[in-house]
Amino acid sequence: MTRYVSSCFITLLVLFLWRVEDIAEACICRPQHPQQAFCNAEVVIRAKVVGKKALSNDIKNDIQQIKMFKGCDQVIHAIFTDTTSCSVTLEINKEYLFTGKLETGRMHITLCDYNPPWEALSAAQKNSLTRLYKSGCDCKIFPCTSLPCPIITSDACLWTDLGTDNGQNLACIKRRDGSCAWYKGLVLPKK
Template sequence: MTRYVSSCFITLLVLFLWRVEDIAEACKCSPPHPQQAFCDADIVIRAKVVGKKALSNEIKYDIQQIKMFKCPNQVIHAIYTASSPAACGVTLEINKEYLFTGKLETGRMHVTLCGYNPPWEDVSAAQKNGLTRLYKSGCDCKIIHCNSLPCPISTTDACLWMDWGTNNGQNLACIKSNGSCAWK
């Protein structure tokens, strides 16, 4: 009987260790540059959160859309996010305005921690200018985030983003001019 119990224990331990990587998965991503988030998003809007409802595996935030920066001409009344930050879900405050960059999936807007969804009050004047004028013209460029030196860049259609501990680079836009991309 002891060998049977021991065998069951070892089997359970092996199964647990095999699945521990899946259990320990958490949201992993680097914060994107505002322009890259704009270009990668299906929808970019300024909106006020007016309600919240927990669904089975996600949270639905009711919103009042204030301004549309990028979207296939539709009004968004709600955004959806995963139910926890570990699953890349965004936590929002009721009666607060945000800039949302998200994906359109089956007619619904989804946002994640891997997107760019700051409170509107934290969006700088330069970023607001980028949203209305510059970012769209720079979507042919790729912004490469450099975390440590050396940061090789071997293409003319990219800008190197080395914003170590500052937010200065978030106020710039990467724009293509004369066949190559550069910070503006």
């Protein structure tokens, strides 16, 4: 009998720990450079949140679209976020940069997308949204958290200053020779 109880206890413990890991990892987001977020997103817009409504599985954030940087030809009137641990909390009457996906004609965002308040963006980031980020989508950006960083291919840029705003003001742009490099300017380099 003791062996049976012990066996059941171990089985339950393993099942519990397995589920805790699933729940704990439900919303783990890797650091994402603004250019990566731009390139990976289907839609990138600047918008003001004007209302909020809880639905059965989603939260519908009514928005007033200000500018479309990337995406479809239609005007987006609402942004949806789910009610899980990856849900995004948005303030009404505040402007944001939204990067997200289109699912059945509706824009969806998660906590792992890049959705900062508009006023938190630097002038370099705002300018990069109109041209620089798009021109660098052929380049890859690799985060480097500790030196020495691994050797990467020529079509990539190492992002070494993750904890600062510095790297977020740069854009990884493809050069004439096909290699990629960080660019500090506010406009594209001359070709």
